[in-house]
Amino acid sequence: MRSIWKGAISFGLVTIPVKVYSATEQRDVSFHQVHRKDAGRIKYKRVCTVDGEEVPYSDIAKGYELPGGEIVVLTDEDFADLPLSTSRRIDVLEFVEDDQVDPIYFAKSYYLEPDGTGSKPYVLLREALEQSGQVAIVKVALRQRESLATLRVRNGIFVLETMLWPDEIREPDFPFLEEDIEIRKQELAMATSLIESMEGEFDPSQYKDAYREALQAVIDAKIEGKEVAKPEAEEGEEPAADLLSALRASVEAAKKSRGEKKPAAKKTAAKKAPAKTAAKKTAAKPRTRKSA
Template identity: 50%
Template structure:
């Protein structure tokens, strides 16, 4: 596992040298737009809305659209003047009850691992969080953006969970039909409670399967085995945007394993 960040957690006068690792990975299926006749990838060009002219990457700047619709161009020099905290520090601001943070605010999760010299202080912070049943509210710069986050304990590792800013959560008052929801009768509530009790259980993530992903992979595997593939001339495993095409490679490995398994069975 490769660290994406190296710095220190600071709480009070204690500094804990740590490394940060992504705790999750995205397994979403990725489909590309291709020409149906031969599977050739469809490419997109960056063009200016004003005249349709293609714009070179070196000529692209950052633009911020104001509330009145006007666009303000921000240069690297402009952005360098903005306030920012060291990207090498996770600063603990307070310890709060975890129940006070609504799960809707949780965003990305990262594992925090101590450097060798910070192992003792890491263990101290971990046990303090565990015994207090609180989370540490921190500020941190991850992938160049300053954000709120919390530190919490998961088994034996401290997890940093970034939080959305309050204005990033949409106001539920904007929903259209909530006022049409009526109060249920007590008999209906009692029946619903019985249904909940009859279906009560413990959450076991391993019991839940992404059947759509498995079905797509099985379908693609059958097509590969049947020779229904296209290898367009000049096509590589990576497009201009840097997106890596890894699904086909993973499926090919699955096919190889399946064939090897049939060979052993034979």
């Protein structure tokens, strides 16, 4: 891996030099736009809408459009002069419980590696943070953008999770939230049963990107000049008559997929019934002897 940023964790009066690495990578199959006729690559020119001339990349700046359509031009120098106190620091602001941070705030994950003489203070903060069971709320500037972030430990390494700002989280404003929707007890019980029947331990290795694999198979077939095999369509199930029936069928399907057998309630009841009858007959005999 190649580091994308160098700086330091600022923890009180302690400074821990670190290198930052992207912790994730997209595995999508990438494509180029090409001419369908001859597979020629499609290229785009940077053309100015005012004079119609092609503009070299070195002459391109960022423009902020005003409501009236006017453009305010900002250069690299304008961005360089902005006061970023965290330009080379990861400032620890406070420590909080992990479950206090809603995952909706998380944006991107990075690994932090100690740099130079930073190994000992790195390990010290890591051990203290792990023992506390908390995460650090920090502020960091990456790629000219200051962000809130959390600092936590994963497999002995600090993971920096950049976060969105509170005003970047949209409020859900959906009409159904104002409706008075009635849920029957049977439906809730069946939905709870469905959740219980699908409980398990999360193991990400058991999941795969089936679409990407199928797409890669199509590409490989074209490279080898073979006929592209179409995947068999899955058989669709008949829709249930009502919600309760759908839930009940889902529970049965979930149990079947896990190899669970249906409880033999009727058989158990049938076996117990004779025992009760026999008990009654046994209890009746002493009374017969006494009356005699």
